[in-house]
Amino acid sequence: MEKLKKVSIWLFFLFMGLFMILPIIPLIFWSFTKLWPWPQLIPETFSLESWKYLFSDTGRAFEGLFNSLVVMILTVVGNILLGLPAAKSLSQREFFGRGLAFIVLLSPLFIPLTVSIMGIHGIAIQLDFLPDYFHVTMAHMLVTMPYFIVMLWYQYKLLGLKLQEAAFSLGAGSMKTFLWIELPLITPALLLACLIVSIISLSQYLPTWIMSGGTLLTLPLIIFPYASSGNASIVSVYSIWFFLPVFILVSLYFVCMKIHHKKVSGHGG
Amino acid sequence: MGILPALLFVIFFFVGGFVQSFFISIGGEESFYGKYESFWAYKELWNPSFFHSLGVTVGMAATVSVTAGILGFIIALLLATMSYRRTWLQILFQLPFGVPHLLAAYLLAQVFMQTGWYSRVAFRLGLIDSYEAFPILLHDQWGVGVLLAYMWKEIPFIVLLIYPFLKKILEEWKDTVKMLGGSFSQMIRWVVIPILLPLWVGGMWVVFAFALGAYEIPALMARTSFGLIPVLAWQEYTQFGLERQPIAFAMNIILALVSFLIGCALLMLQKNWYKKGRRAWKS
């Protein structure tokens, strides 16, 4: 019985794992070929044209990557500055209109971006004097902040007030409480929220071109025209290029988690 | 008040933008979109074919969110209870989250097509002898392609969202439950689910709201005759000229309203559920 259960769990994992990973494989083949008709399992003709195109001046591979990363980092910083305090007050304090405030903060989750984006653009134009990076970051923050706030709000809720109160009554200042008591406790959630924010920021298309007027060429801005015109080889090359930072970020997250785990268990033990 | 900066930021930009769009949808900005009676866009949408579309769209989004929610929960649970750590497996189940929806749709179309990669694999394995024998997964009768594509994108989202918390809860409660003589399934039922519920249901709701409004996957993979609203709205917005754009806004606002109402309903249900005394973590 135990064995059967184990086998079925592994079968389930295998199936789901294949479901997740298999679509990536043709992508790699497509990046090295232009023509790949049915029923060839592996293309018969190979070419490096698409990779050459990616790294040519026209391909703008590094410009796109650089812009994407700058916006991503700014978005994460912005989320920490605005979202962290918001999540904290939402979870720890009672105040009039808390429900309403919560709904407003979460509204970007259920109102399709297409609805507000024209209006946002109109407002952004009034702030013309600010650089493009700033504009785009603002739009990305609108999209990502609900995720950030929800995750930290939930983490704070789980923690409760007790620990903090204890620290306060022992005479620690609020900054000290935050640094020594809260921060280590919320670090896993904070890291995860930052990862989610980064990844969502990397994949944004609409807010980026609206807010920058299309002048800030992030990776999605370069890729999407190809994806809708259907040149499989070019799309594949750009997709792989796009996966690179995503993959690095996810791995980085796991490394950070491991370090954190060691530290915490080191302190405890 | 830590909440003020964030709140003002969202109100100023997002809600401000929303109000402006709403204004356009009820017939404002006449100089650009033409002069019509107010609420004309909504009146035009008041017909059986739109309600049919709305039904199909909501049904699709609901199926997507519930399926992704359940499968995501199972995967997260299995990952969290595994006796030894397999980081690569976790990375695998979270990677698709980083793929933009348009790319995901494109990617999956390449494998699910009748002449796609899976069909070639099946052919090589001798399962089919022509591509016509491969099951129709794209533009199919039941929207299987759309569902599969959303699964590929949203299961990782749910896993990513709940896994760390799930792991923590399991770690913290394992001993207590054991001491009280509870079984694993009892622990899931009486401890894990009640604590995790707000986040889990919230995650499903986010998926629902997203699937309701996003056009990329339906446009590439759904049957033309489904008439899914995000696709219709996209067509109205981009193809039929300025005069029709208020209709696109109206459609999206209706979708937003649906998401909002469902979100509220979920909140109420949750409150009731807790009131009935199933709240575990304060006892």
Place this chain on the structure above:
Amino acid sequence: MKCFLKQAGFGLLVLFILIMTACSANDESTKNENKEKQDDQGAINVLDKDWDQIVADAKGTTVNFYMWGGDEGINRYLNEWIAPQLKKQYDIELKQYPMDAVEFINKLMVEKKAGKDTGEMDVLWVNGENFKTSKQQDLLLGPITSVLPNFKAYVDADSSDVQYDFGFPTEGYEAPWGKVQFVFSYDSSKMDQPPRSLEELKKWVQENPGKFTYPAPPDFTGSAFIRHILNETSGDYQAYLGEFDETLIEKESEIVWKALNEMEPYLWREGTSYPQSLAQLDQLYKNGEVWMTMGYDEAGASNMIMSGEFPETTKTFILEKGTLSNTHFLAVPYNAPNSDGALVLINHLLSPEAQLKKMELEYWGENTALTVDLLPEDVKSKFAQMDRGGATLPEEELSKHRLPEISAEYVQWLERGWLKNVGNQ
């Protein structure tokens, strides 16, 4: 504490309302101000300037070219060939921004609404509906063609494909960049005799079920396909070139829907679904799932063979009653930050040299917008000798079967009609 929070909550609400009213009031006032400003100085100035002056003023500037960016050949043409030339000859930096026309027209409209005098876009690639919207909403700089030396020298300004863009008068607000004609592509290894009329196509489709389909309108290509059906079935296609007449189209479209619905059961997926875009149809063709594709580009198939995406056996055909052709254009928005540079770029793109290069298959392969008869003899012969690829039909055959486009109202009416009568049935 609690009392304070209550007040804060209430205060927020008030603040919110204040912001909203302030925003809309602000909009109104800036709009009016800007209107006056523009009447005073703004746009018209550039167009009054001497050409030499424009070139001199454009020196050392950057031009932002907003255009659809989904074709590597076109992108390479601009970045690898035009950009270095522009730099060398005029000391102008060219920056291409990939964006769909609908998107940048919407952007322009928001800018206009907000009264933004200096935008980001210098040159736009437009045609059809986009041009109509932008001209009707006063989003363009003005009649630019009259200042462009290359336009004046090499383009027959009286020809109807320059004067009208999908039936809408251009009045010089946009300069022609290229011309394309609709053709069908087929795999000659799978069929020998391509159909030449709707009847023959219907017959072929019935004999080869599942091997033909077209992109679902309102996709650009799919929409053009149903206009061909209109041409094939209509008693008098010429009637559609005039003003929009709903009774006319209502009557004749019945036959179009009938023809399409008769074909439907024999289409790919038995007509229960259609590819959403030309890209999807091309993908089906590349994989061998359908045997025919189509496109608003007579050299498109040759181009795809050259890049290795289509099988070598691909050939093209046109219908006996003709296929549609249209011109696509370049325009300058009203708030172009560098209108001098924009004009220099457009003029350069219209030079015989640039147009000749554009026609090369390696880059784009597209037909010239210039009137070949007006060119110097040596250039003329170069155009005539251009190798446009094995799958491209000869120029004489193409030009004999060229149909003009009908007005954008008809186009949209047909697209909506298709959705109602064919697609969602």
